Amino acid sequence: MKIGVPKEIKDQEERVGATPSTVASLIHAGHTVVVEAGAGVGSGYLDEDYTAQGATLGSAAEAWDAEMIIKVKEPLPSEYGFFKKGMIVYTYLHLAADRELTDALLANEVTGVAYETMVGRTGGLPLLFPMSEIAGRMSIQVGAHFLESAHGGKGILLPGVTGVHRGKVTIIGAGTVGFNAAKVAVGMGAQVTILDINAQRLAEVDNIFNDKIQTLISNPHNIKTAVEGADLVIGAVLIPGASAPKLVTEDMIKNMADGGVIVDIPIDQGGIFETSTHATTHDDPVYVSHGIIHYTVANIPGAVPKTSTDALTSATVGYAIEIANKGIKAAADDNNTVFTGINTFAGQLTSKAVADSLDLPFAPFQ
CATH class of the missing domain: 3.40.50.720 (NAD(P)-binding Rossmann-like Domain)
Structure with a gap:
């Protein structure tokens, strides 16, 4: 799978969705990774740290031109133009308070996998x-x-x-x-x-x-x-x-x-x-x-982007590899934590909590 890691553009957001160690793990699993140039600088990771692990550097458009996007914060309106059918966006989404983003994900049939709704095997929210x-x-x-x-x-x-x-x-x-x-x-x-x-x-x-x-x-x-x-x-x-x-x-x-x-x-x-x-x-x-x-x-x-990035990516990388290895459907079938993270799929809102909050139709993920 081709995986993109764009630079965060939210005001004063210096975290990054993948560290060089994350990239190394994804590439070792057989995937390709495009990192937007400068994406990791705020967290203490230079472009050469990523290329040393096998990543390709690119522009924002090149990082977004992938099958799966790994981010930290929700996409902003200026990024909606990168959405495409079948894309997986793996990040914090917080859709219950963001009707505009929800509509954009649904209209473009993007699979939104939200860190904040992923429930661990023994309960709890391991990515939150x-x-x-x-x-x-x-x-x-x-x-x-x-x-x-x-x-x-x-x-x-x-x-x-x-x-x-x-x-x-x-x-x-x-x-x-x-x-x-x-x-x-x-x-x-x-x-x-x-x-x-x-x-x-x-x-x-x-x-x-x-x-x-x-x-x-x-x-x-x-x-x-x-x-x-x-x-x-x-x-x-x-x-x-x-x-x-x-x-x-x-x-x-x-x-x-x-x-x-x-x-x-x-x-x-x-x-x-x-x-x-x-x-x-x-x-x-x-x-x-x-x-x-x-x-x-x-x-x-x-x-505190350095501490935050290192803590977050250590929790997210395993699920990212599983999704990339198996595809979203098989990963969700095999792992309930992945399943509970899927908020949007194929133009449908698959999180009941989000659907209820936004007063939108709910369609269970299948």
């Missing part, structure tokens, strides 16, 4: 996990930054100092993102509250942190109390393939003290805050609504 770890950990880092008065925040130091209150961090969601956010927040010495609808998961988290955090069942009353009293609120709820639920109301944001910060990590699925009106970029990462700083960058791990 490494980026969720990074996003969770970075959320506290960026939140602490914007709490500084020089950046518009209320001037709170999360760990406090002797004789002074620690900063209050509320994390909504105790999955991979929320757990990793809690790790950093607790490590910094903040006062941490984490909410989730799963009591068993909260018990696990409570045991791991040895009672250093406050756990609460996620319901409207508890969310309201925890949000309104917080200095930093992290949105960490994800429903695979579907739009994120709006759990934090505009009134709750209005009742926070001015200069507080929210970080809405699932913004690429629509976000969990009613006041998260749009995704921001690393160039212009925040906006203020009701006196509260909103950080709604859709590709948080893109700020």
Whole structure:
């Protein structure tokens, strides 16, 4: 199979869909790989690193002229012109919040394999996990930054100092993102509250942190109390393939003290805050609504591309080889993880969660 690795063109996105090691594995399996010149530079990989492993360098058009495309972020409108019937696009897609991309994939009969909906053999989301770890950990880092008065925040130091209150961090969601956010927040010495609808998961988290955090069942009353009293609120709820639920109301944001910060990590699925009106970029990462700083960058791990690329590609390469070796139908038949990643196929929307979110017809993959 001919495989293309284009350069990411999303603002401040320096990750790349394949490392030289990934290329070596694909070529060893008998495939050809075209890498867009400069695609890996932001992640620390030079063009000669790819050619040394047998890749061919090309333009964007040449990288897209392939049977399978391996990316990191969703294709942008300027890339839709490269779509062609039967092409496999293997990347994060987040279609539930992107009707335009969904329509383009369907109209061109592109097979969209979404990292974020691929379910592992024992459950979980193995291709979302490494980026969720990074996003969770970075959320506290960026939140602490914007709490500084020089950046518009209320001037709170999360760990406090002797004789002074620690900063209050509320994390909504105790999955991979929320757990990793809690790790950093607790490590910094903040006062941490984490909410989730799963009591068993909260018990696990409570045991791991040895009672250093406050756990609460996620319901409207508890969310309201925890949000309104917080200095930093992290949105960490994800429903695979579907739009994120709006759990934090505009009134709750209005009742926070001015200069507080929210970080809405699932913004690429629509976000969990009613006041998260749009995704921001690393160039212009925040906006203020009701006196509260909103950080709604859709590709948080893109700020640390070397770490992110190495973590992501180590998770994606095995499935890429399986798809390339067998073709999408046989790979999906043999591996349920591949099957659960197929969001579009032959002009049909094959993810029920996406179909329900966009109110479009659903057709099971066959």
